[in-house]
Amino acid sequence: YQSLSITEFWRRWHISLSTWLKEYLYIPLGGNRSGRIRTLINIGIFMFLGGLWHGASWNFIIWGMLHGLYLAVERLNITRRFYTHVPKVIRCLFTFFLVLIAWVFFRAESLPEALAYLSSMFGLADVPESSLLLQGMLYTNYSLLAMLSAAGVVWFAPQTWDFTKKLAFGRIAWVGTIYIFAVVLLTVQSYNPFIYFNF
Incomplete structure (x- = not known):
């Protein structure tokens, strides 16, 4: 992204x-x-x-x-x-x-x-009304924070080909922490099966 x-x-x-x-x-x-x-x-x-x-x-x-x-x-x-x-x-x-x-x-x-x-x-x-967002996290207090955190991870996380390069430990730690925090907030109230199970 x-x-x-x-x-x-x-x-x-x-x-x-x-x-x-x-x-x-x-x-x-x-x-x-x-x-x-x-x-x-x-x-x-x-x-x-x-x-x-x-x-x-x-x-x-x-x-x-x-x-x-x-x-x-x-x-x-x-x-x-x-x-x-x-x-x-x-x-x-x-x-x-x-x-x-x-x-x-x-x-x-x-x-x-x-x-x-x-x-x-x-x-x-x-x-x-059938929206998963309505049933899940759209109207929770943490939804906006979670989405902003996820956006930050996407923007600042290293690319796949960058993993072979030496990265500062501090940056890795911060990206990992924000990622885990965003995932927890996004999944705490809902369960969505992997979409490719339908194919």
């Missing part, structure tokens, strides 16, 4: 799936070597099947196609001016916002529920 673009996000996220789809689908289709239009079509197919891999549901398909749209826009360099003239933290937050929108479709039980969540996120409707 420290990625500064959707392209960078997919270089880090679900590497096993993205690598498999790239090697056995995207590259055989021509990858980005067959012209701009064909490249955009290949990206669309690539992300459509990436969504379908998670389940035969419109939610997963829309999730995949949204990421396909994001990648296509970046491929067309439409966002180049924005990315080159804003601070990295703004780019990171913007990328996270786009990913978050797509996650709504991925995690919702149905398409109407996903649309209801999006409406509530933008202040256009109430949060659905």
Whole structure:
């Protein structure tokens, strides 16, 4: 979640799936070597099947196609001016916002529920009563603190490839403490089974 673009996000996220789809689908289709239009079509197919891999549901398909749209826009360099003239933290937050929108479709039980969540996120409707947030930690006194702590961990924690580098013990201790504190607050009132158990 420290990625500064959707392209960078997919270089880090679900590497096993993205690598498999790239090697056995995207590259055989021509990858980005067959012209701009064909490249955009290949990206669309690539992300459509990436969504379908998670389940035969419109939610997963829309999730995949949204990421396909994001990648296509970046491929067309439409966002180049924005990315080159804003601070990295703004780019990171913007990328996270786009990913978050797509996650709504991925995690919702149905398409109407996903649309209801999006409406509530933008202040256009109430949060659905079936929301896990309502049942869990949204209205607890510690929810905001927990979310801010988790955000701090994501931003300041070392990247996977940084573990081979020498880090100050103090920083590791602080990141670990904040992480444990955030996890405890987020899980104390709810139990959510691992989503991939459903596949």
